Amino acid sequence: AQTVTQSQPEMSVQEAETVTLSCTYDTSESDYYLFWYKQPPSRQMILVIRQEAYKQQNATENRFSVNFQKAAKSFSLKISDSQLGDAAMYFCAYTGRRALTFGSGTRLQVQP
Amino acid sequence: DAGVIQSPRHEVTEMGQEVTLRCKPISGHNSLFWYRQTMMRGLELLIYFNNNVPIDDSGMPEDRFSAKMPNASFSTLKIQPSEPRDSAVYFCASSLSRGSYNEQFFGPGTRLTVL
Numbered sequence: 771a772q773t774v775t776q777s778q779p780e781m782s783v784q785e786a787e788t789v790t791l792s793c794t795y796d797t798s799e800s801d802y803y804l805f806w807y808k809q810p811p812s813r814q815m816i817l818v819i820r821q822e823a824y825k826q827q828n829a830t831e832n833r834f835s836v837n838f839q840k841a842a843k844s845f846s847l848k849i850s851d852s853q854l855g856d857a858a859m860y861f862c863a864y865t866g867r868r869a870l871t872f873g874s875g876t877r878l879q880v881q882p
Numbered sequence: 883d884a885g886v887i888q889s890p891r892h893e894v895t896e897m898g899q900e901v902t903l904r905c906k907p908i909s910g911h912n913s914l915f916w917y918r919q920t921m922m923r924g925l926e927l928l929i930y931f932n933n934n935v936p937i938d939d940s941g942m943p944e945d946r947f948s949a950k951m952p953n954a955s956f957s958t959l960k961i962q963p964s965e966p967r968d969s970a971v972y973f974c975a976s977s978l979s980r981g982s983y984n985e986q987f988f989g990p991g992t993r994l995t996v997l
Contacts, residue, residue, distance in 0.1 A: 813971060815988035861925065869915055869938065870986065872925040
C-alpha cells in the first residue's frame with residue numbers, strides 16, 4: 771500500500787520569506803503523480819502544484835515549486851515570497867493505480 | 883463553471899438517523915470521488931466511480947455506508963444508521979478521466995455532526 775508522510779505538523783514563516791514543506795512517500799509503482807493541495811480555513815481543497823513521476827524537471831507554478839527526488843521518494847514544496855494568503859493546511863498527495871492518498875498535512879502560519 | 887456542488891453544507895443529526903449527502907460533479911467529468919476528513923484519520927478515500935460505475939469501494943468503513951451514482955450528474959453517500967463516530971467533513975471531487983492522474987476538483991464539503 772502507498773503511504774504519504776508529512777513530518778512537519780506545523781510550520782511558520784515571515785511574510786516575504788521562503789519556506790519548504792516536506793513530504794515523503796512509499797510506493798512500488800513506477801508510474802504515478804504527486805500533488806500538493808492547499809486547504810484554507812474555508813475548507814476548500816485547492817490544487818497548488820502537480821508533478822508527474824516520469825518527468826525529471828521539477829514543477830513550478832509562480833511562487834510555488836517542488837523538489838522532486840524520485841530515488842529518495844521525496845517531494846517537498848517551496849513557497850517563495852510568502853504572503854498572508856498562503857496561510858493554510860497543505861496536503862501532499864500521491865496517486866498511482868488507485869485514487870489519491872493524502873499525507874496528514876502541515877499547517878502553515880505566515881507572520882506579518 | 884459552477885464547480886463541484888455538495889449539499890447540504892452542514893448537517894446535524896441524532897444517532898440512529900439516516901443521513902444522505904449529495905454531490906453534483908462538474909459537467910463533463912466522468913470520475914467522482916468521495917472522501918472523509920477527520921482530525922484523527924485525516925483525508926481518506928471512501929469510494930470512487932468511473933462512468934457511474936463504482937471502481938474502488940475498499941475505503942467504505944462498513945455496511946452502514948452506501949454510495950450511488952445513478953447518472954453522470956449526481957451521486958449520493960448515505961449513512962444508515964448514523965453514529966457519533968461518523969462526524970466528519972465529507973468531500974466529493976470529480977475529474978476528467980479514470981483514476982486520478984488528472985486534477986481532482988473538490989466540492990466545499992459537508993460538515994456532518996452526529997449527536
